[in-house]
Amino acid sequence: MLLPLFEALEASAIGEAIRDSLWLFPIVEAFHLVGLAVIGGAILVVDFRLLGLGLRTQPVSKLARDVQPWVIGSLVLMILSGFPLFLSEAIKCYYSFAFWTKMTALLLAVIFTFTIRRSVAFAPDGRFSPSSYKAVAITSIALWSTVGWGGRWIGFS
Amino acid sequence: MEWLANTEWSIALHESRYAYAIVESIHVWALCLFVGFAVLLDLRLIGAIFRGVPVSHMTKRLLPWTKVGFAVMVVSGVVLFYAIPLRTYYNVFFRVKVILLILAGLNAFAFHNGIYRNIAKWDTDGPAPRAARRAGMVSLVLWAAIVFSGRLIAYNWFDCGKPQSTLINAFAGCTPDMIDPYSQ
Numbered sequence: 001m002l003l004p005l006f007e008a009l010e011a012s013a014i015g016e017a018i019r020d021s022l023w024l025f026p027i028v029e030a031f032h033l034v035g036l037a038v039i040g041g042a043i044l045v046v047d048f049r050l051l052g053l054g055l056r057t058q059p060v061s062k063l064a065r066d067v068q069p070w071v072i073g074s075l076v077l078m079i080l081s082g083f084p085l086f087l088s089e090a091i092k093c094y095y096s097f098a099f100w101t102k103m104t105a106l107l108l109a110v111i112f113t114f115t116i117r118r119s120v121a122f123a124p125d126g127r128f129s130p131s132s133y134k135a136v137a138i139t140s141i142a143l144w145s146t147v148g149w150g151g152r153w154i155g156f157s
Numbered sequence: 158m159e160w161l162a163n164t165e166w167s168i169a170l171h172e173s174r175y176a177y178a179i180v181e182s183i184h185v186w187a188l189c190l191f192v193g194f195a196v197l198l199d200l201r202l203i204g205a206i207f208r209g210v211p212v213s214h215m216t217k218r219l220l221p222w223t224k225v226g227f228a229v230m231v232v233s234g235v236v237l238f239y240a241i242p243l244r245t246y247y248n249v250f251f252r253v254k255v256i257l258l259i260l261a262g263l264n265a266f267a268f269h270n271g272i273y274r275n276i277a278k279w280d281t282d283g284p285a286p287r288a289a290r291r292a293g294m295v296s297l298v299l300w301a302a303i304v305f306s307g308r309l310i311a312y313n314w315f316d317c318g319k320p321q322s323t324l325i326n327a328f329a330g331c332t333p334d335m336i337d338p339y340s341q
Contacts, residue, residue: 026312030305036185037304041193048222055218058210066207070200145186152185156178 006094015087025088032081036148039074042067043113043144046121050137052130060133064121071113082151096157102150109143161242170240177240184233191226192300194219199300202293204284211280212289216273249315249329254306261299268292 009015018024046064048054055063086093093099120128120136161167170176200206201215238245245251272279272288279286285293315321317331326336 022314026309030308033185033188033308034301034304037188037192037300038196039193040189041195041197044189044193045197045219054222055210055214057214057218062209063207066209067197070206148186148189149182152182153178 003091003094006090009087010090012087014084015090018084018088025085028081028084032078032085035074035077035081036151039071039078040144040148042070042074043140047137047140050121050133050140052133059125061122061124064118075110092157093154096154098150098153098157102147102154105143105146105150109140109147112139112143158242158246161239167239167242170236177237180233180236180240184230184237187226187229187233188304191223191230192304194223194226195300196297198223199293199296202285202289203297204282204290208283212285213276213280244313244316245310247317247329247331247335248310248313249325250306250309250312252328252330254303254310257299257303257306261296261303264292264295264299268296 018028045054046060046067049056049058049060049063117136117140120132170180197206198215198219201208201210201212207215238251268289272286272292279289284290313319315325315329317326317329317335318337320337
């Protein structure tokens with residue numbers, strides 16, 4: 001059912017332009033990787049704090065609010081750079097286990113980050129127990145790591 | 158270098174179906190921890206994030222993790238080099254990356270032995286003093302360029318033997334027997 005859609009996406013002008021160019025794919029991917037470092041840092045710094053590591057002298061809610069624009073900004077950069085990469089090899093992605101793993105994890109990670117994780121991290125310190133902090137942080141790290149690893153493995157398949 | 162490429166482990170690594178990919182995934186994961194946290198510190202110096210957090214808290218609490226991330230980056234990076242030593246050694250982007258890494262190291266060294274020495278005076282300032290802001294900006298640019306050049310090592314655009322300027326051949330360290338005489 002999805003295959004015709006993926007075929008159409010692969011045939012798109014952007015997909016074709018990237019395939020035809022020697023350097024476009026690597027350059028866009030390098031931007032994707034720089035974005036990864038930023039989103040990784042912005043996610044991890046709060047997850048570490050929830051685990052009681054890193055910036056543990058700062059209130060969780062303050063850190064989480066401060067870092068939120070960077071999470072959103074780098075997520076936008078990731079999607080803007082990731083979508084053209086996908087367009088250039090949509091059919092390969094359709095048959096790639098790593099791709100579907102990544103997209104499933106990404107969907108779950110985004111929903112989790114902007115619902116449960118957000119309400120726990122934005123709440124005044126003390127509202128939630130240390131163990132719920134830990135559960136949220138571990139879930140977040142597990143989901144986002146799956147997104148990252150899945151993404152890297154699209155290239156190996 | 159050739160001797161390194163012919164060692165048993167180097168061949169095993171690069172012929173293995175999964176080992177290389179796993180080490181590279183670790184390299185990419187540690188990137189989030191190391192570059193991610195370094196970027197946060199740089200952004201704090203510039204005053205773009207965590208303005209209310211004293212700079213000394215950032216360095217005291219985050220730098221140990223940055224060091225852990227850096228150690229993982231170096232170890233996994235050395236293994237990646239060891240898996241494909243010859244090609245990497247003569248790769249233009251690898252050489253650019255090493256130079257940029259040295260510059261980033263010098264920048265961090267200059268920061269810690271310069272303006273950071275009197276951190277007490279500006280610890281809680283939103284944007285740090287000019288010298289610290291400059292160190293933060295330089296660091297951001299260098300690390301972005303390091304990620305870029307690292308990613309591009311995978312491409313053979315400027316490999317020895319390609320028709321290209323002698324300048325590039327010299328920078329890549331190509332020996333005369335590696336250069337195609339008819340391509341010049």
